[in-house]
Every structure is written in structure tokens, then in C-alpha cells.
Amino acid sequence: xxxxxxxxxxxxxALCAVSASAAGFPSxxxxxxxxxxxxxxxxxxxxxxxxxxxxxxxxxxxxxxxxGAGGTLGAQNVARAAADGTTLFxxxxxxxxxxxxxxxxxxxxxxxNFTPIGEVGSVSFVLVVPASSPIKDVPSLIERAKAQPNxxxxxxxxxxxxxxxxxxxxxxxxxxxxxxxxxxxxxPAMTALLANEVDFTFETAAVALPHxxxxxxxxxxxxxxxxxxDLPDTPTLRELGYQELIAEGWMGLLGPASVPSDVVExxxxxLVHVLExxxxxxxxxxxxxxxxxxxxxxxxxxxxxxxSKWRQVAQNSGISLD
Numbered sequence: 001x002x003x004x005x006x007x008x009x010x011x012x013x014a015l016c017a018v019s020a021s022a023a024g025f026p027s028x029x030x031x032x033x034x035x036x037x038x039x040x041x042x043x044x045x046x047x048x049x050x051x052x053x054x055x056x057x058x059x060x061x062x063x064x065x066x067x068g069a070g071g072t073l074g075a076q077n078v079a080r081a082a083a084d085g086t087t088l089f090x091x092x093x094x095x096x097x098x099x100x101x102x103x104x105x106x107x108x109x110x111x112x113n114f115t116p117i118g119e120v121g122s123v124s125f126v127l128v129v130p131a132s133s134p135i136k137d138v139p140s141l142i143e144r145a146k147a148q149p150n151x152x153x154x155x156x157x158x159x160x161x162x163x164x165x166x167x168x169x170x171x172x173x174x175x176x177x178x179x180x181x182x183x184x185x186x187x188p189a190m191t192a193l194l195a196n197e198v199d200f201t202f203e204t205a206a207v208a209l210p211h212x213x214x215x216x217x218x219x220x221x222x223x224x225x226x227x228x229x230d231l232p233d234t235p236t237l238r239e240l241g242y243q244e245l246i247a248e249g250w251m252g253l254l255g256p257a258s259v260p261s262d263v264v265e266x267x268x269x270x271l272v273h274v275l276e277x278x279x280x281x282x283x284x285x286x287x288x289x290x291x292x293x294x295x296x297x298x299x300x301x302x303x304x305x306x307x308s309k310w311r312q313v314a315q316n317s318g319i320s321l322d
Contacts, residue, residue: 025085025263029060032090032253033078035071041287045120045251046090048283049274056270063090071095072107079113083256085263088117092251093306094162101311102160102321110307115259116252116299118271121289123249124205124224125166126231128217130196138220138240141200145176153179155189155198160321163202165310166223166247168317170202170237173245193217204249205230206288223247251289252299268296
């Protein structure tokens with residue numbers, strides 16, 4: 001085989017590979033819609049992913065912040081977009097699951113109005129109390145809550161927030177009652193806890209860890225399915241006998257309903273590849289995200305389970321944001 005023939009065959013093969021990879025996928029930039037302003041945790045994670053996707057898709061990726069209504073406006077924007085794979089939602093359980101199940105007039109259903117592409121990762125929470133609290137462990141917390149119903153209180157990022165729902169799940173599964181005190185975000189909720197204005201909360205591990213390490217907070221347990229790497233001595237609630245008390249936050253990528261299966265497969269393969277890059281894992285881990293790449297089907301199964309769980313919690317606790 002001559003050198004010229006070999007070069008021609010190599011070029012043809014390369015062109016065929018590019019053509020095959022692009023089949024069924026429209027040209028033009030891919031928009032990752034985020035339902036929150038620039039600079040937040042979800043936005044930061046989305047930008048890490050968006051930075052690496054072009055190398056896999058062969059097209060630019062743009063982060064599009066559509067903030068408003070707790071992330072709902074961004075999600076609605078994607079639900080109404082063309083189902084060609086160029087407009088995707090980089091979202092969390094808060095706006096995709098919890099917001100809809102706590103409203104009778106929800107603008108969308110995650111299983112009906114979206115196409116799951118893939119999970120990005122989980123966000124762990126920790127049950128914490130002030131270091132000066134007489135509550136030393138989960139059994140003593142439950143004992144006090146049962147002895148004096150609604151006397152203890154717990155803080156959250158806001159009514160219907162993820163850690164509010166985890167708190168309600170905890171009360172339901174342990175048969176206890178406590179008073180919920182919502183704050184406008186994580187920072188004021190943490191300030192109140194550190195000032196002993198509230199008795200306990202479920203805080204993200206990333207936010208709670210520095211205060212635990214400095215001795216200002218005491219970690220009692222985590223609702224994650226396994227112990228946290230940075231808190232190896234802190235038990236899971238499941239270890240303490242509460243088998244159904246498992247809860248995490250999560251991030252994932254979704255498209256509008258009816259995205260073609262070949263486009264879903266291509267997007268999922270690109271996402272999985274990006275999530276397996278060492279520098280991406282390192283950067284996401286630093287933000288408190290435990291990377292968990294998987295198939296679109298696995299992500300859909302998780303969405304279905306999460307929707308069922310949080311709908312039941314909302315109904316049992318009477319949470320309605322309408």
C-alpha cells in the first residue's frame with residue numbers, strides 16, 4: 001500500500017468517525033440552563049462540566065443562568081425547549097422534585113416533562129448540633145424530642161428546602177416532633193445554629209465540616225447511605241437502626257421530554273466521560289459533590305424513587321407552598 005493510499009484511507013476513516021458521532025445530533029452550541037444566579041454551588045458545578053463537554057460533543061457549551069422562583073423558571077425554560085439535545089437543564093432535587101411536590105399547581109413533573117440524561121453526583125448532609133448542646137448523640141436527641149414534643153427546634157435554608165424536607169423525614173421516621181424555623185438561605189441558618197438559637201439542623205457536609213473540625217459543632221449522624229470520607233467516625237442513620245432514613249441532595253442533567261434515544265446516549269456518554277476525568281472529580285469533590293456517573297436509565301430510576309419519597313414526606317407533614 002502506497003503512502004498516498006494510506007493517507008487517503010486514514011482521512012476517510014476520520015471523516016466517517018466524525019460523521020457517525022454527529023449523526024442525529026444538531027449543530028450549534030449546547031446550552032446548560034441553571035436555575036440560579038452565577039456564583040452559587042449549582043452554577044459552579046455546571047461550569048466545571050461545561051468546560052469539558054465541547055471536547056466530547058465537538059460543539060461549544062454555554063452555561064445559561066435563568067434564575068428565579070427557586071430554580072423553577074430555568075426548569076420551565078428547558079421543559080418548553082426543542083427536544084433536540086441542545087438545551088439541557090443542569091438541576092438539583094430542590095427545583096426538580098421538591099418544588100413540584102410541595103405545590104398543588106406545579107408547573108412540571110420531572111418524569112413527564114423532562115428526559116433524564118445522567119446524574120452528576122450526590123451532596124451529603126450531616127445532622128449537627130452546637131458543641132455546647134447537651135445533646136450528645138441521636139438517641140439523646142430522639143429522647144428529648146419525644147419527652148417534650150415541639151420543644152426542640154431545627155433550622156433550614158427555607159420552607160420546602162432540601163434540608164427542611166430531610167428534617168421532616170427524620171421526624172417522621174423517628175416518631176418525634178420539633179418546631180421548624182426557616183431562614184433565608186444556608187448562611188443565616190448556620191449563624192443561628194452557631195449562636196445556639198436553634199437546637200439542630202441537617203447541613204451540607206461541605207458547609208458543616210469546617211465548623212465540626214473547629215469544635216463549634218458536633219456531628220451526630222449523616223443520612224447518607226454510607227459514612228462520609230471526611231467524617232469517618234460519624235455513623236449513618238441507617239447504622240443506628242433507621243433503615244429508611246436515607247437522604248441526599250443531588251445534581252443531574254436533563255433535557256426536555258422526548259429527546260431522541262440516540263441523542264440521549266451521546267449526551268450521556270459525553271457526561272460520563274467528563275465525570276471520570278481526574279481533575280473534574282477533584283474539583284467537584286472540593287465543592288462537596290460525590291461524583292456518581294451512570295446511565296440515563298439509572299438516573300430516571302433515582303428520579304422516580306426521589307419523587308415518591310418526597311411527595312410522601314410533603315403529604316405527611318402538610319407542607320404546601322401554594
